Amino acid sequence: MNGSEASGVRTPTPEQQLTAHSPPTSFYEAELHRDWREQFPTRLEMLKCFEHVDNHWEISTSFEFGASVARAGYSEASQRWTVSLEDGRRADARWLVPAVGSSSVINMPRIPGVNRFRGPIYHTAKWPLNAMDMRGKKVAVIGTGPSGVQVIQSVGKVAEAMTIYQRTPYLTLRKYSSPDRTAETLGMGPDDHREALQLGLQSSNGFNHALRDQDVLAVSAQEQNFYYKKRYLEGGWAFWMGGFRDLYQDLEANRDAYAFWAEQTRARIRGAAKRELLVPEIAALPFGVKRPCLEEDLYEVWISPTWRLSTLARSQSRTITETGICAYGQMIDFDAIILVTGFGDEASGPKSLNIRGRNGVALQDAWSEGVQSHLGISVNQFPNMFFLYGPQCPTLLVNSPAVVTVEVEWLCRIISDCQQAGISQLEATGESHQVWQQKMEEVWVKSLYHKFPRKNKKGSKMSKEERTWIGGLLLYREELESCLANGLEGFQDAGNMISTLVSEPSYVLVDGGLATADARLKRIAVGMHMLGMFSLIAVQANIASNEDALEPELTLWDQRGNVD
Numbered sequence: 001m002n003g004s005e006a007s008g009v010r011t012p013t014p015e016q017q018l019t020a021h022s023p024p025t026s027f028y029e030a031e032l033h034r035d036w037r038e039q040f041p042t043r044l045e046m047l048k049c050f051e052h053v054d055n056h057w058e059i060s061t062s063f064e065f066g067a068s069v070a071r072a073g074y075s076e077a078s079q080r081w082t083v084s085l086e087d088g089r090r091a092d093a094r095w096l097v098p099a100v101g102s103s104s105v106i107n108m109p110r111i112p113g114v115n116r117f118r119g120p121i122y123h124t125a126k127w128p129l130n131a132m133d134m135r136g137k138k139v140a141v142i143g144t145g146p147s148g149v150q151v152i153q154s155v156g157k158v159a160e161a162m163t164i165y166q167r168t169p170y171l172t173l174r175k176y177s178s179p180d181r182t183a184e185t186l187g188m189g190p191d192d193h194r195e196a197l198q199l200g201l202q203s204s205n206g207f208n209h210a211l212r213d214q215d216v217l218a219v220s221a222q223e224q225n226f227y228y229k230k231r232y233l234e235g236g237w238a239f240w241m242g243g244f245r246d247l248y249q250d251l252e253a254n255r256d257a258y259a260f261w262a263e264q265t266r267a268r269i270r271g272a273a274k275r276e277l278l279v280p281e282i283a284a285l286p287f288g289v290k291r292p293c294l295e296e297d298l299y300e301v302w303i304s305p306t307w308r309l310s311t312l313a314r315s316q317s318r319t320i321t322e323t324g325i326c327a328y329g330q331m332i333d334f335d336a337i338i339l340v341t342g343f344g345d346e347a348s349g350p351k352s353l354n355i356r357g358r359n360g361v362a363l364q365d366a367w368s369e370g371v372q373s374h375l376g377i378s379v380n381q382f383p384n385m386f387f388l389y390g391p392q393c394p395t396l397l398v399n400s401p402a403v404v405t406v407e408v409e410w411l412c413r414i415i416s417d418c419q420q421a422g423i424s425q426l427e428a429t430g431e432s433h434q435v436w437q438q439k440m441e442e443v444w445v446k447s448l449y450h451k452f453p454r455k456n457k458k459g460s461k462m463s464k465e466e467r468t469w470i471g472g473l474l475l476y477r478e479e480l481e482s483c484l485a486n487g488l489e490g491f492q493d494a495g496n497m498i499s500t501l502v503s504e505p506s507y508v509l510v511d512g513g514l515a516t517a518d519a520r521l522k523r524i525a526v527g528m529h530m531l532g533m534f535s536l537i538a539v540q541a542n543i544a545s546n547e548d549a550l551e552p553e554l555t556l557w558d559q560r561g562n563v564d
Helices: 003-007 043-057 146-155 190-201 221-234 251-266 272-278 400-421 430-444 472-485 519-531
Strands: 069-075 080-085 090-099 121-123 138-142 161-166 172-174 293-295 307-311 318-320 324-327 330-333 336-339 426-428 491-493 507-510 513-516 535-545 548-550 554-558
Touching (some): 138 324, 146 293
Parallel strands (some): 161 307
Antiparallel strands (some): 069 080, 080 090, 318 324, 535 554
16 A cells, blocks of 8 residues: 555646645644644655555555445435445445545536647646656646646746636735745644644634734725735735635725735736736736635746737637647647646535435435535435535635544544434434525625625536535534534434434544544544545445455545546
8 A cells, every 4th residue: 555545646747736734734633743844745745644644544454446436325224325336346334425525526628629639638637647748848728726836837947838728817825935935844843733733623714824803994004014915925825814804705805905915916927918917907806715826936937938828708719629729719739738627516526426315316416406405514315424525514715624624523423423322314304404505695695705606617607505605614613513412403313313312422522633432433534534535435334246245344435436
């Protein structure tokens, strides 16, 4: 077993690094801390970390790599799930956890002629180890985003020429606190890590940043500028996550923050035309509603006259030919094309698994008019199924490992308590969907997300049902705890035994790590932490292949074989 297998980390793009800083993106497990050095870990450091976790908890012994899930169906008679693999094997499980997250289904753009191109076409989410050496090549980049910024910075320094096709300009922040720094080490010991992780769980965004408890227009222009500059020079996401509290609620306050950022960034760009394309005077979207990309020397690389930037409206067409791309009526030849088009929406991962619940209801049909859930983790008509880091949980404005930590803590408590109480079937009520929708709505309508609706991957506005929780980590955790404190409010069970649940927690978060007296649940928990955004997990599973049967306490399938 190697770190790449255990991690679920995709094959790297050139000079791949984590796009959020450590330690908040580390495991929230005190026993797994060691002297990790990089503030923005490279792939090598990430793989070392995953290998260390696996060596400590032996996660890979219950993980099957390269398996592809064909379907999953619930039997009301047995009150269990049957998961069928593409190779014909089946798994029978009490609990089903579709932990494929929000970034598992690759978004491949439908560009005419894509199959005609004679050269290689790469997607940043599926970068082959034998990819073309880009030195001296003519390269096209379609789309932008965190991976795109990394690709543009690295490939752009060695390619003969590069053309970037974008719909909207990317918003960036400096990765490091000083422009002349190209790497930064943590210099933190185990106690420092533990404290940083605890601070993350005690913040609304899961990082060590907190919004200033003042509205931007309530302070003087001089104080605004001083605070903006202070946060901006800290590097990373401090300017984004540590701004004034009305940044995402008040359009004027948001434009004020954008104006400061634009002034700092435009000063680094040569040429009025490039300046307006990269950092327009008027932002296409409010500052920060899309996650800013972190860069090191992106705009300095733009000095090269061999770089081109094309901004395409959604109505404008582009065609891929045998030798290149035709857009704006202009044909440009390329040696390679790189797609930076990200992933499907938050619901695409669970939908891709062909899940059928009570009475054969397909999850795709249940969500055909928009996602419905209880707490962004459970769905009516799908008993004993809990999805991690999926639609309607805090996938916006919150550190994802922190969200997974909170959800796993809660889910292990649910499973443990149900086992102790003899509850074999637990299901969200239909009414709980409306309650959660209303709670999301109350926060959503006060935000700029409401005034500037997000687009889905096909370009249309998202429906009301496809909104998600933007109330932050702390309020979300309060909702989960309230559910537990009020006798699993919003759930129903077949035997009406919820009232018999024990009141004392059997699974709790302790000292920045996960702790439970049940060693088996501990192993499950770490497995869900480690693979909680890439895998399908069946708890209490029996796997059968013809006449052979295995009875592991936890089965994890690497779902990468089914997301292409």
